Amino acid sequence: MVEIICAGFGGQGILTTGMMLINAGANIGQNVCWYPSYGSEMRGGTANCNVKISKGKIASPYCKEPDILFTMNSPAIDKFENILKQGGYLFVNSSIVDPDRKYRDNIKVVKIPTTELAAKVGNSKGSNIVMLGALIKATSIFKKEQFIEAMCKYFEDKGKSKYNPKNVEAFEAGYNAV
Template identity: 45%
Template structure:
């Protein structure tokens, strides 16, 4: 399965991709992670590609993702037409209130990631809210595996583990109420 995560630098785009790729390895999959940054770090564009396979990964380059996560409008515009037929597009409806014309042969999930993160008390956890929603839909990596691997992603910031765990669970459960 191929993923593209995209948004502004500072939205935790790389953390989403790294967590998914690392959890996949721990679950027995092969995975690759390729980050891509714009000319600026915070506030510039950022995206990453993740490939997860049971077998050999022929190429880590993702041009037609099964799953696209667009955390902001410029990212949605850039990647919206790349999603495979039958694929999934996750839109951060907190920052993308109106959706442009999108192919009808994909599944669209509008997740108010920023609002849900604010409800748990940490606005910077919108990335983990969104990743939780992705986990719920794809059923590729379990919520438990992602939660266990948070300590790897945030090894230098142990103080944020609890809120990120809560954010993952909130996103995972959000599809039942949206």
């Protein structure tokens, strides 16, 4: 089982990130669970979700010791870094997190300038997708093509397929940044 917590400000695509991950898992026959949590104000408040992807049964939606922590801001790191599994991955949006910040020494920290990379490909709302590209490359929890297919299908199902070319560019930017 892979346990992931995605966290950041509302409006950064945190809950959507979790949904894309579980859709990718379901597309390859895995059992999945998505458990969202967000403040009363969607934009600007805090948001996070617990994601589980497993070949076996999933007993609880809550991640006690996640393998992967996907963070888009400093408060997300503050809140969840201490529960990240030893040897786990911490993905950091280095565009807005202090470059001198200290991290635990028993985890793998992957810093990606998601805001800059998303802007560079002309997809300013795609910072989360940039980070997903980095996550997929660093962890190999999905094959690149599997994830891109699932991501595009997710947006097609939402009636937003016109964004797929820019979303794929954002994904590739993050994937190539690792």
